[in-house]
Amino acid sequence: MVVAMYAKQNEGVHERVESKVLVSAKGLTKTYRRGTEEVRALDGVSFDLQQGEFTAIVGQSGAGKTTLLHLLGCMDTPTSGEIIIGGHSTKGLSDRALTQLRREQVGFVFQHFGLLPTLTVMENLLLPTLFSKREAKARANELLEQVGLTQRRNHHPNQLSGGEMQRVAIARALINRPQILLADEPTGNLDSVNGEAILQLFHQLHREGLTIVVVTHNPILADATQRQLVLRDGQLVP
Amino acid sequence: MLSLALSNLTRRRLRTALTLLGVAISVGVLACLLAFGKGYEAGLGRELNGMGIQMMLVPLGCPYDAAARVLKGKTLEVSLPANSLNIARQEGKVEVAAPLLMATLPRPAEGRTDLWVGIDESVRPLKPWWKMTTGSRWFPDANSVILGAEAAATELRQVGDTFFSPETGRKFTVCGVLERSGTSDDSQFFVPLATAQEMFHQPNRITAVAIRLKDPTQITEVSTRLQQVPGAQVVTMAEMMGTFLNLVGSVRTLVSAIAIVALCISGLSVFNTMLSAVLERTRELGVLRAVGASRSQVFCLLSVEAILLTTLGSTLGVVLALATGRFVEMGVRLFVPMAPADTLLNLSREVIQQCFMVGVVVGLGAGLYPAWQASRLQPVEAIRID
Ligand SMILES: Nc1ncnc2c1ncn2[C@@H]1O[C@H](COP(=O)(O)OP(=O)(O)OP(=O)(O)O)[C@@H](O)[C@H]1O
Numbered sequence: 001m002v003v004a005m006y007a008k009q010n011e012g013v014h015e016r017v018e019s020k021v022l023v024s025a026k027g028l029t030k031t032y033r034r035g036t037e038e039v040r041a042l043d044g045v046s047f048d049l050q051q052g053e054f055t056a057i058v059g060q061s062g063a064g065k066t067t068l069l070h071l072l073g074c075m076d077t078p079t080s081g082e083i084i085i086g087g088h089s090t091k092g093l094s095d096r097a098l099t100q101l102r103r104e105q106v107g108f109v110f111q112h113f114g115l116l117p118t119l120t121v122m123e124n125l126l127l128p129t130l131f132s133k134r135e136a137k138a139r140a141n142e143l144l145e146q147v148g149l150t151q152r153r154n155h156h157p158n159q160l161s162g163g164e165m166q167r168v169a170i171a172r173a174l175i176n177r178p179q180i181l182l183a184d185e186p187t188g189n190l191d192s193v194n195g196e197a198i199l200q201l202f203h204q205l206h207r208e209g210l211t212i213v214v215v216t217h218n219p220i221l222a223d224a225t226q227r228q229l230v231l232r233d234g235q236l237v238p
Numbered sequence: 239m240l241s242l243a244l245s246n247l248t249r250r251r252l253r254t255a256l257t258l259l260g261v262a263i264s265v266g267v268l269a270c271l272l273a274f275g276k277g278y279e280a281g282l283g284r285e286l287n288g289m290g291i292q293m294m295l296v297p298l299g300c301p302y303d304a305a306a307r308v309l310k311g312k313t314l315e316v317s318l319p320a321n322s323l324n325i326a327r328q329e330g331k332v333e334v335a336a337p338l339l340m341a342t343l344p345r346p347a348e349g350r351t352d353l354w355v356g357i358d359e360s361v362r363p364l365k366p367w368w369k370m371t372t373g374s375r376w377f378p379d380a381n382s383v384i385l386g387a388e389a390a391a392t393e394l395r396q397v398g399d400t401f402f403s404p405e406t407g408r409k410f411t412v413c414g415v416l417e418r419s420g421t422s423d424d425s426q427f428f429v430p431l432a433t434a435q436e437m438f439h440q441p442n443r444i445t446a447v448a449i450r451l452k453d454p455t456q457i458t459e460v461s462t463r464l465q466q467v468p469g470a471q472v473v474t475m476a477e478m479m480g481t482f483l484n485l486v487g488s489v490r491t492l493v494s495a496i497a498i499v500a501l502c503i504s505g506l507s508v509f510n511t512m513l514s515a516v517l518e519r520t521r522e523l524g525v526l527r528a529v530g531a532s533r534s535q536v537f538c539l540l541s542v543e544a545i546l547l548t549t550l551g552s553t554l555g556v557v558l559a560l561a562t563g564r565f566v567e568m569g570v571r572l573f574v575p576m577a578p579a580d581t582l583l584n585l586s587r588e589v590i591q592q593c594f595m596v597g598v599v600v601g602l603g604a605g606l607y608p609a610w611q612a613s614r615l616q617p618v619e620a621i622r623i624d
């Protein structure tokens with residue numbers, strides 16, 4: 001059921017209907033418990049993300065950016081409020097349904113790449129398809145080509161530079177053709193040259209119609225986006 | 239998934255190796271134990287069956303001890319009247335009833351004790367493994383002796399030689415020498431029954447009657463009837479086997495306990511390995527969850543790792559058992575009564591299968607909790623750890 005509904009959304013990508021809302025956050029609140037103290041990492045955050053939009057989430061350290069990105073990627077559930085993806089609320093979904101959402105609708109790029117050290121570039125790329133039992137060799141080759149790492153396919157992560165690892169991580173996030181790409185400080189661990197390469201890659205993906213959200217401290221990357229969401233102490237600054 | 243599990247095991251080689259070794263040793267012990275039990279039973283059964291004896295008539299007393307002594311070539315202090323042989327022979331369902339009179343002859347000058355056995359022709363069908371060396375004959379007269387292979391070697395006698403026994407003051411002619419058979423017969427001196435009775439002043443007495451039935455299924459019926467023979471009692475081979483196995487049973491219980499402790503320890507070490515693997519790889523497992531692995535898939539992954547570990551360990555253990563089984567057997571022989579002559583360790587396919595089963599079960603058991611822990615990780619918890 002979830003899949004069918006997103007398949008329809010997929011067509012939307014190609015049509016590039018500017019006004020179509022892909023993700024809608026409504027009053028998102030997330031509190032963490034640290035001992036007896038309660039930390040309010042997010043406090044009533046609401047916004048819409050349009051289909052095909054390239055958005056940056058910026059803000060000071062501890063403002064709640066990562067927390068928000070995790071909620072958007074269904075990696076975590078909000079304490080209150082809800083996220084509506086493609087018109088359907090994710091509230092109260094089972095772990096199984098959330099897993100499926102993560103697998104099929106969301107591409108997530110971790111700040112620390114999140115590559116498995118024992119697997120080669122190619123195996124890392126194909127990791128998500130291992131769980132969806134989907135044949136994706138062709139797609140993997142295509143993505144490697146796109147991120148310019150075809151020659152590195154059989155290398156292990158420790159043989160790659162930071163920029164290369166980040167590109168593998170992005171390629172992996174795209175393997176299941178997600179609706180939205182979420183990246184947590186994708187240039188945070190990279191020098192400016194590699195950061196620029198990643199930025200170009202995002203631009204290219206954006207042109208292809210992908211919806212992208214990045215959390216970043218990098219002003220160059222933030223300025224390159226269409227829209228900036230500024231967080232301060234868990235709240236959106238208008 | 240399998241290759242992913244395998245690649246995870248290869249990353250902590252030393253720890254994996256140690257865990258494997260632990261599993262291998264305990265499974266090896268288990269394999270030897272099972273194989274030994276099977277082999278002992280089979281060997282004993284073969285040996286008793288090979289004799290073609292279904293029951294034995296022995297003097298009253300501890301019947302099992304008596305039968306065991308007769309089988310293993312030791313003397314009894316008491317004897318049976320010779321007419322018990324006739325009673326046995328008259329029993330219609332008996333095919334062969336062979337009298338035996340066994341006596342020891344101390345040889346203080348040589349520092350050893352010889353065992354003399356009085357027999358008649360009827361014993362031959364019960365000793366199918368007897369092969370005479372060339373030139374041998376069955377007793378041509380009362381003063382003939384047939385020597386076991388070892389006895390002949392120690393006495394330096396061959397067929398046709400004469401042989402004086404100073405202790406009994408008799409002169410014998412060696413009419414036959416037996417080929418080596420690996421049984422207690424090798425060291426014995428066989429003479430005609432009447433000669434033995436005379437030599438050892440046991441007129442009309444015998445030590446035991448070995449009986450073969452025409453139809454082995456009638457064993458209960460015949461044994462109740464022969465039970466009536468005065469001064470004698472019947473021991474069936476099934477009872478004998480049971481007694482031997484009971485004796486071995488206590489040894490086995492002990493070794494079983496050791497094997498179980500070893501298995502528990504190796505299970506714990508698998509548990510430890512898996513649990514620390516989960517802790518170490520929290521972040522990676524979170525990544526798996528984040529890219530779309532379901533709880534059950536993470537659970538499966540860790541279980542497969544644990545099972546892989548113990549299956550590999552079990553394989554090693556079986557190999558270990560095959561490689562060192564000979565030495566284990568040598569050790570075991572020192573402690574086990576009436577060990578059959580042929581190999582005790584019987585590493586059959588069945589035993590190997592059982593060992594693998596145990597290995598997989600231990601792996602599953604030890605891997606269950608770590609795998610469950612791993613599957614409970616939320617993707618975000620895992621990613622956050624720095
Ligand atoms: N698991 C947690 N337990 C307790 N508090 C947490 C947890 N995760 C985050 N927090 C707190 O929530 C707040 C928001 O954290 P978050 O990681 O979202 O900030 P951020 O904007 O991503 O910061 P940075 O730029 O440093 O990455 C912080 O005060 C943080 O200490």
Ligand SMILES: [Mg+2]
Pocket residue numbers: 065066067
């Ligand atoms: Mg952060």
